[in-house]
Amino acid sequence: MSSEPTVVSVEGLRKRYRLGQLEPYRALRDVLAGALAAPARLLRRDASGPQAREVVWALDGVSFELGQGEVLGLIGANGAGKSTLLKVLSRITAPTEGRVVIRGRVGSLLEVGTGFHPELTGRENIYLNGAILGMRKTEIDRRFDEIVEFSGIARFLDTPVKRFSSGMQVRLAFSVAAHLEPEILLVDEVLAVGDAEFQRKCLGKMHDVTRQGRTVIFVSHNLAAVRSLCSRALLLDKGRLLFDGDTDGAIERYLGRGGGREAAVVEGERLEERVAKRRLYGSEPLFRCTRIAVLDEEGLPTSSFRSDEEIRVAVDYTVLRRVPSFRILVTLTDGNQVPVLRTETIDEVEGPVTLDPGSYRSEVVIPRGLFGDAQLDLNVSLIAEVNQVIDYAGVVMLDVHFAGHGSNTRGKAYLRPQLPWQTRAAAPSAADQPGVERA
Amino acid sequence: MAAAAESRVTVIQPPRGWGSINLRELWEFREILYFLVWRDVKIRYKQTAIGAAWVLLQPLLTATIFTVVFGRFAGLPSGGVPYAVMVYAGLLPWFVFANALTFSTRSIVENQALVTKVYVPRLFLPLVAVLAGLVDFLIGGVFLVGLMAWYGIVPPLQALTLPLFVLFLVVTAVAVTLWLSALNVRYRDVQYTVPFLTQAWLFATPVAYSALVFPESVRTWIGLNPMAGVVQGFRWALLGDEAGGVGAQVLLSAAIVLVLLVGGIAYFRRVERSFADVV
Numbered sequence: 207m208s209s210e211p212t213v214v215s216v217e218g219l220r221k222r223y224r225l226g227q228l229e230p231y232r233a234l235r236d237v238l239a240g241a242l243a244a245p246a247r248l249l250r251r252d253a254s255g256p257q258a259r260e261v262v263w264a265l266d267g268v269s270f271e272l273g274q275g276e277v278l279g280l281i282g283a284n285g286a287g288k289s290t291l292l293k294v295l296s297r298i299t300a301p302t303e304g305r306v307v308i309r310g311r312v313g314s315l316l317e318v319g320t321g322f323h324p325e326l327t328g329r330e331n332i333y334l335n336g337a338i339l340g341m342r343k344t345e346i347d348r349r350f351d352e353i354v355e356f357s358g359i360a361r362f363l364d365t366p367v368k369r370f371s372s373g374m375q376v377r378l379a380f381s382v383a384a385h386l387e388p389e390i391l392l393v394d395e396v397l398a399v400g401d402a403e404f405q406r407k408c409l410g411k412m413h414d415v416t417r418q419g420r421t422v423i424f425v426s427h428n429l430a431a432v433r434s435l436c437s438r439a440l441l442l443d444k445g446r447l448l449f450d451g452d453t454d455g456a457i458e459r460y461l462g463r464g465g466g467r468e469a470a471v472v473e474g475e476r477l478e479e480r481v482a483k484r485r486l487y488g489s490e491p492l493f494r495c496t497r498i499a500v501l502d503e504e505g506l507p508t509s510s511f512r513s514d515e516e517i518r519v520a521v522d523y524t525v526l527r528r529v530p531s532f533r534i535l536v537t538l539t540d541g542n543q544v545p546v547l548r549t550e551t552i553d554e555v556e557g558p559v560t561l562d563p564g565s566y567r568s569e570v571v572i573p574r575g576l577f578g579d580a581q582l583d584l585n586v587s588l589i590a591e592v593n594q595v596i597d598y599a600g601v602v603m604l605d606v607h608f609a610g611h612g613s614n615t616r617g618k619a620y621l622r623p624q625l626p627w628q629t630r631a632a633a634p635s636a637a638d639q640p641g642v643e644r645a
Numbered sequence: 646m647a648a649a650a651e652s653r654v655t656v657i658q659p660p661r662g663w664g665s666i667n668l669r670e671l672w673e674f675r676e677i678l679y680f681l682v683w684r685d686v687k688i689r690y691k692q693t694a695i696g697a698a699w700v701l702l703q704p705l706l707t708a709t710i711f712t713v714v715f716g717r718f719a720g721l722p723s724g725g726v727p728y729a730v731m732v733y734a735g736l737l738p739w740f741v742f743a744n745a746l747t748f749s750t751r752s753i754v755e756n757q758a759l760v761t762k763v764y765v766p767r768l769f770l771p772l773v774a775v776l777a778g779l780v781d782f783l784i785g786g787v788f789l790v791g792l793m794a795w796y797g798i799v800p801p802l803q804a805l806t807l808p809l810f811v812l813f814l815v816v817t818a819v820a821v822t823l824w825l826s827a828l829n830v831r832y833r834d835v836q837y838t839v840p841f842l843t844q845a846w847l848f849a850t851p852v853a854y855s856a857l858v859f860p861e862s863v864r865t866w867i868g869l870n871p872m873a874g875v876v877q878g879f880r881w882a883l884l885g886d887e888a889g890g891v892g893a894q895v896l897l898s899a900a901i902v903l904v905l906l907v908g909g910i911a912y913f914r915r916v917e918r919s920f921a922d923v924v
Contacts (some may be wrong), residue, residue, distance in 0.1 A: 223922065297657060297764040299921040306657035317762040323684060325691050330684075337680040338763055 210273035212309075213390060213421050214295070219304035221265040221290055221445075264290040265301070266445035275419040279436035279453055281429065281460055286442040288425045292316060292394050295423065310421070313340050313388030319379030324368035328359055328378055331367050335382045349385045357381035384411045391415065394425045409434075429457050429607055430579050430618065461510045461607060470507035472601050473497040473522075482585075482599035492529050492590045496565075497522040500584060500602045509602050513579075513622060514609040517572040521586060524565050531558035531591035534568050538582040538604065546582055546620045547572070558591070577606040578622030660918050666910050671766055678769050678776075685748075685777035700781040701788055704736045711736075711853040722857045726884050727796050734883050735852040735876045737789055738814045741775075741782045742821075742872055743843050748774035749822030750829050750836050753920060760920050767917045768910075771826040775818045782811070793883070801885045810878040813895075817871045817902050823909030827916050830923055852876055856894070865893045871905065874898020 265287045272278055280288045293299045295306060296314035321338040322331050332353055336346040346353075354360050357378045359370070367375060393412070412435055416422055426432050432439060432453060439456035441449035449459045472480065473496060501518040502508050511517055519536055538547040551568055552559060584602045589595050608617020611624050671678075708729055715721045716728030723731045749771040753760060756770050793800065829835040847853070850872045856864055867873040874895045881891040 293921065294657065297655070298761060300660050300918040301657065302659055304659070306655075308655040308657070309653070311653060312655065314763065317758065320758045320762045321684075323688060325688050326684065330687065334680050334684055337677050338759065338765065340763075343676055 210275050212271050213274045214272035214309075214423075215307045216271070216295075217269050217305045219265050219268045219291070219294060219306065220263060220302050221287075221294060221299070222302040223262045223264055224260055263445045265294065268304075268442070268445070268447045270440060270447065270450055272421060272423070274421055276438060277416045277422045277424065277436045279432035279439035279456070280423065280425045280442060281432055281439055281456060282442035282448075285444070287445040288442055289316075289394055290445075291442070292392050292423065292425055296392055308390060310389030311340070312390045312392065313386045314392040314394075315339070315383050315386070316392070316394040318376060318383055322367060322375065322379060325366055327366055328363045328370070331378065332382055335379065336385075339383060339386050340388065341386060345387070353381045353385050356384060380408060380411075384408075388420075390421045390423075392423050395427065429460075429605075433457060457607070461508075461512055470501070470509040470602055471497065471499040477598065477601075480598045480601050481596060483595065483597040485595045487593045490526070492527050492594050493523055493525045493532070493561075493588060495521065495523045495586075495588055495596060495598070498584075498586055498598065498601050500604060510605040510607070512607050512609040513577050513617065514574050516574050517604065517606075518569055519572070519584065519586075520567055520569040521588070522565070522567045523588060525561045525563050527563060529561045529590045532561050533559065533589050533591075535587040535589065536570060537585045537587075539585060540580070540582060540620060543583075546580070547576075576621060576623055578608045578617035578619040580604075580606045580620045582606065582620075660915075666768070666914065667766075671768065674766050674769070677765050678773065681765075681769060681773040682776045685773055686780050689777065689780075700784045704733065704740050704785055705788075708733045708736050715853050721854050724855050724857055724884075726798065730792055730796055730798060731855060731880065731884065732853060733789055733792060734880050735850075737782065737785050738810075738875050738879050739847065739850065739852045739872070740785065741778045741814055742818050742875070743847070744778045744781065745775040745818035745822055746825065746839050746843050748778070749818070750825040750839050752822075753826050753830050754833070754836070754924060757924050760924050767920055768823075768913065771822045771913075772819055775815060775822060778818075779811075779815070789883075798884065800883055803882050803885075807879075807882045810875065810882055813878060813899065813902070814875050816906060817875055817898075820871075820902050820906035820909050823913045824905070827909075827913045830920055831916065846870075846872065849873075850876055861890075864890050865897065868894035868897030869901060871898045871902045874902075 268287070268291060280291065282288050290299070292314065293316070294301050295308070296312065296316065298314075298316075319335060321335055323334065326334065332350065333343070333346055336353075337343065354363060357374075357380075359374055359378055362370065362374070367378070370378070409431060412422075412424070412431075416435055422435075424432065424435055436453045438451065439449075439453040440447055441456045441460050449456045477495065477498065497520075499507055499520045499522075500509055501520060502511070503516045503518070505518070521534055521536075525532070532551075534551045536549050537545050539545050549570055549572075551570075582604045583600045584604060586598045586601055587595060608622055610617065711732045712729045716723060716732070721728075752770040752774045753767065759765050759770065760767060825835055825839070849870055851858075851867065856867060856873075856877060859867060868877075874897065877891050877898075878895045880886075881895075
């Protein structure tokens with residue numbers, strides 16, 4: 207992929223987890239109980255074997271090469287294996303099969319502030335954290351003033367970190383991390399912490415790092431950040447490498463595939479888990495919701511959309527007894543539960559909607575070209591005036607990526623519609639300037 | 646960055662068989678070892694109200710109790726030295742060992758972030774807890790010197806070998822805690838058994854009493870308990886050898902420690918691979 211010398215080479219990497227290993231730990235008594243149960247297990251040894259079911263391949267045959275100075279993004283749904291890949295590359299966990307060769311000093315940043323101790327002062331923590339991240343003492347000495355200045359906590363340098371606000375702690379921790387100078391930097395989702403301003407600062411620093419010609423592997427759910435930082439991206443799905451190429455292509459493929467297809471259809475138990483409020487005046491339920499789904503234009507379930515695509519929300523429900531006045535309310539909220547969009551089944555009808563017993567599906571189309579880059583939660587309420595209400599909260603998280611209008615790709619806003627603009631000279635003194643019109 | 650100058654090649658492969666120790670890697674990461682020990686020492690003295698005083702008070706009170714109970718009431722022999730000095734000379738290494746058991750056993754579980762979020766050689770974690778305890782040892786050692794001066798005891802020439810026995814103590818503590826800390830990751834009950842283990846081990850070791858209480862025919866075999874060899878070695882270096890046979894005891898203990906250490910490293914390196922997945 208690059209004419210530069212290869213610095214990271216990954217060949218047929220596989221990582222297996224036994225499901226039992228995902229449990230935090232075992233107590234001796236469990237082991238003893240297991241030993242007692244073992245004879246029983248031998249008796250009902252099934253043909254398929256327990257092995258096949260208890261094993262998960264977090265990485266399943268991943269191979270790629272990375273040239274010096276390349277900035278690589280790793281994208282994929284939760285559980286795709288992104289973090290596992292970083293952990294193997296940072297030697298935190300060992301692979302089950304395959305081989306990795308890395309040339310150069312590796313710095314991994316899977317968390318900000320690893321090893322911070324609340325009893326130690328800011329100064330002490332800078333040294334401790336720096337060392338843990340792989341900096342030499344002389345290196346920390348040399349960059350100490352820079353680190354302090356970047357963090358903006360110079361006044362509290364000799365105060366125990368436990369007296370810091372959480373914001374100050376994060377700032378200090380990031381300042382240390384930002385001054386790491388490895389040849390190969392592995393970064394996992396660290397930009398997801400802190401407030402918006404902090405995130406901007408982090409992104410700015412990441413831009414600097416990538417411009418210095420350092421080799422970077424960057425994991426993030428923030429596709430906009432991946433797009434702006436990385437020239438190349440890998441798309442992982444269930445431990446497999448689906449795509450290796452330019453970032454836009456990888457993101458396109460990720461969204462096209464309908465990242466989180468399973469997550470876009472919620473029914474049964476998973477639907478029950480999302481009940482935020484259930485009010486049943488009267489004796490028996492009048493209706494039952496069976497399924498809520500988010501679909502694309504072709505009716506395929508997905509939770510990731512480009513802003514130039516329609517979003518359909520379909521609610522399936524069964525009416526058990528005649529309901530005199532029924533409506534469904536769909537609300538999209540942002541991360542702070544602030545409603546961004548709301549729509550109701552009765553918005554266009556006059557008078558109450560009466561439903562007879564039977565199965566129904568109500569579907570709404572949210573038009574294209576409405577949103578910018580936005581992550582929105584889908585909330586659905588089914589309401590039978592005035593008796594019964596069921597609220598489902600956070601049913602599906604929608605990931606919308608701004609597709610751009612023409613050459614404009616700045617999309618960080620909930621709403622980013624294409625609206626008509628007019629620009630013309632306003633003051634008389636400028637009257638002779640030609641007016642510009644744009645639609 | 647001087648990329649070419651420092652071009653180091655790391656190969657990551659599935660581990661096979663029993664792990665061996667990678668000394669070159671440990672050396673590369675030595676600064677982290679230093680910083681972690683420094684952190685543990687700072688925290689230990691910062692969090693307590695009277696700080697260093699505890700380090701003296703604990704063995705002092707224990708030594709007093711043992712002297713009264715075993716020396717006075719039970720009238721056990723002490724081989725010509727004051728009972729209190731004999732007990733304290735044994736308690737000094739013992740407390741380092743007991744603290745190592747307590748802190749090292751939990752070290753991997755408690756430093757979870759260091760295991761799951763960065764790569765530091767995991768062998769360091771139990772080692773750090775042992776080394777941090779040596780500061781206590783230094784403070785307690787100064788007190789022992791004072792105590793010996795008070796009783797007018799001049800240490801024999803072999804006191805010069807004391808550093809060797811300190812090393813022996815550290816290696817013994819590391820050998821045992823490699824096993825315990827690694828086992829504790831998988832079976833969290835191990836840390837709860839440590840207080841009982843420590844107590845039983847204390848009474849099985851000639852700390853509160855002299856090795857003279859054993860008949861001469863079996864005295865060599867107390868060396869099967871590695872801490873017996875350490876304690877006997879300390880007493881020999883500081884107070885001389887009234888009873889005789891210390892050499893054999895120490896050699897036997899050293900052999901046991903070697904077996905524990907080699908096995909401990911192999912076991913630790915083997916299970917270390919799954920620490921990040923299990924902790």
